[in-house]
Amino acid sequence: MARIFITGSTDGLGRAAAQTLADEGHQVVLHARSRERAATLTDLARQSAGVVVGDLSSAVETRNIADQVNAMGRMDAVIHNAGIYLGDRDATPEGHARTLAINTLAPYVLTALMQRPGRLIYLSSGMHHGGDDSLHDIDWIERRWNASQAYSESKLYLTAFAFALARRWPDVLSNAVDPGWVPTKMGGRGAPDDLQMGHLTQTWLAASDDAPAKTSGGYWHHREPRQPAAEVSDRRFQDRLIAKLAEMTGVSLP
Structure with a gap:
């Protein structure tokens, strides 16, 4: 069975993926933004291989999350599930736009600092097609804030990063997933897509021995x-x- 770390696993797609993998007998390492959020994991935490705590909008806490996971040993797979869509820029302690910090910077830092797993899965979005590839003012300091555009760009960066790793790290299976517009806290109750299929792609890429799941750069x-x-x-x-x-x-990428 695999050891799998999932960011943002207290609710939504992350929690659903964690529950599915735990029920399949995998050793799942959970992540919560705070100790208060970790307390909501209850029975799932008892099924897990551990819970790490830290706010991905903070550079200091993100580094600490990497340290916590590394102390548990190498993961077989990491699902970078945590993501956010915000109506305003909402600066982090380091002054970054929170959308960029959580959706792009944190996955990058965790990937660079954690022991290299066998598989990496990054949660993208169909909205990445609307992202701007200029890399000008990606932190939204000069531009007037546009929540939809900021989210789209953060997911474009994350998806391109997943593909870059597939090229740079041939010993790792790196893929991006569009879970669809699903009825989570972020997606809203009226979201039309299938919540079940929204998380089963991640679990399949993380642990399945099916030939398509063992490909990279998808x-x-x-x-x-x-x-x-x-x-x-x-x-x-x-x-x-x-x-x-x-x-x-x-942080430099190894």
Whole structure:
């Protein structure tokens, strides 16, 4: 059975994925933003291999999360599930836009600092197709805040990062997933997509021995490959993005 770490696993897709993997007998390491949030895990925590606590909007706490997971040993897979859509910029302790910090910077830092797993899964969105690849003012300091555009760009960056890792780290299976517009806290009760299929793609990529699940550099929706935005596969964009993220976080990708 696999050891799998899932960020943002106190509710929504992350919790559903954690429950599914735990029920299948895998050792799941959970993540909560705070001790108060960790207390809501109850029975799932008792099934788990451990719970790490830290706010992904904080650079200091994100580094601490990496330390906590590394202390448990190497993971077989990591599902970067945590994500956020905010109506305003809402600066982090370091002054970054919170949407960028949680959706892009934190997955980058965790990936760079944690022991390299066998599989990496990044939660994208179909909205990444609307992202701007200029990498100009990605922290929304000069531009007037646009919540939809900021979210779309954060997911474009994350998806391109997943593809960059598939190229740079051939010993790791790295994939991005569009879970669809599902009825979670972020998606809203009226979201039309299938919540069940929204999380089963992640669990399949994290632990399945099916041949398609053991491929790398894919963009998936409901266990079917989809075509990402053209920028995602652009090596020059990938390299520019990684250089930008390294500059912003002070963390170099191994």
